[in-house]
Amino acid sequence: MSRFASPDEYGLADLLCCAAAREVQDNEVVFAGTGLPMVAIMLAQKTHAPNLKLIFEAGTLDGRPPELPTSVGDARCEMGASRASGLYDAFSIAQRGYVDLGFLGGAEVDQYGNVNTTCIGDYLSPELRLTGSGGNPDINSFAKRTVFIMVHERRRFVEKVSYITSPGWQVKQWPGGETVHRRELYGAAYRGGPSAIISTLGVFRFDEEDGHMYLDTFHPGTTPEKIQEQCQFELDTSRVQGETAVPTYEELQLIHDVLDPDEIFIPKAAK
């Protein structure tokens, strides 16, 4: 019997969660936001990365949550932690360069991995005001790698985001607004940038030199052509490796019986 589940045995959220977990390497310091990333990180902790160090923005340093937190402010975050402190410590630690990997979300992304969580439309009279930056640009500025988990729609994968909340590979140099590689702006603080976008259609990565997004793997049930139709910019599909690896039975059992039995973030696949 294969260790991989068949298509009717897992849902899209399972696939995204497992893809995200596979971005984590053992012994890494990982900075996590609320939602699906929490399940993904705890899944990695219970499989291939038992020694990862988990940081939550509100002040948890090396947390070992006994059960899934519902937000970064949940009391579960700091249980078993090395230290409970505050936002000043969490962000100082990021700026100091301790963070290997950050997990974040976004409403819009462009071909250079610039992410918007601030507004849709003109900033000065927006069609829709979103949650704002939060810690998104901070984690993304300082982590060696950042992984974004996003819903994939054509209106979200855009030529130009309404507002650059979080810096991608080609960013703006103010006051003029010229486009420059982030390496030129960050100087000594340059450690990397967005390393993957895990969308509901595929996994995308970036060429670190020219900053362009390319398709790495596509999820079962779609094709690179269909994914291109859901991007407003021209997507580089020349480096596609094939289909995204599907969840294993072990991963599904951990997600649904151990980590998120109440389906807080990951619904069970319809039987």
Added chain:
Amino acid sequence: MAEKKILVEDYSHAEMMFRFAAAAAGAPYAVTQTSLGTDIHNPEYDMLGKAGLRDGKRIAKSKYIFTEDPFFDAGQQIMVPAVKVDVALLCVQQVGEEGTVRVNGQYYSDPEAARAADITIAVAEEIVPEEFLRRNADQNTIPSFEVDYIVECPYGAHPTGMFGRYDVDGPFLKKFYSETRTQEGFDAFAKEWIHDLDQTSYLEKLGWPRMLKLRANSAMNYCPRERKGGK
């Protein structure tokens, strides 16, 4: 009543924390490299500047200033101004009669905000004898003289949670977010849950069964999920 507007100025969380920390240390600004290259630093998006409110008194003359590291050649830096905080309102577990605050668990931005503010109000689950907190000063978070007013307000953080006391009320928050997307929706919510309700009537309205489901186990500091009757 004349219509009043709230102006929103976008900074990142780390920029805000460093701004609070500068104010808490009595320094005019902090220096950081966060958020370089983003629209947070788009000069067209300086909302307080556009409104002509940057007087250099309570509100800094600039939203930020770029500079180069003069000491170690680490490249471009951003100076962000200290926040002149009028009032800080903290929601904490315990406060002593003289104002000493003890926060359990993550303390967010409480210590910096309390020190930065001109007026600090500590809203606590319980007011405890000052002497009790002073027996273990190493466990205290904020010194007495930084706090100007103390208020006892049990379940004061609801519908958010309080470490060691009660969990986040997820369904309540969900209801709040979905019902308050319009002004009319917010007005209706405020009429039902805010106006003319004191803390006791608010808790009566929530009801004991709901509060018991949120109550943290004192050994675990949260409410274990099986107690909530999860699926």
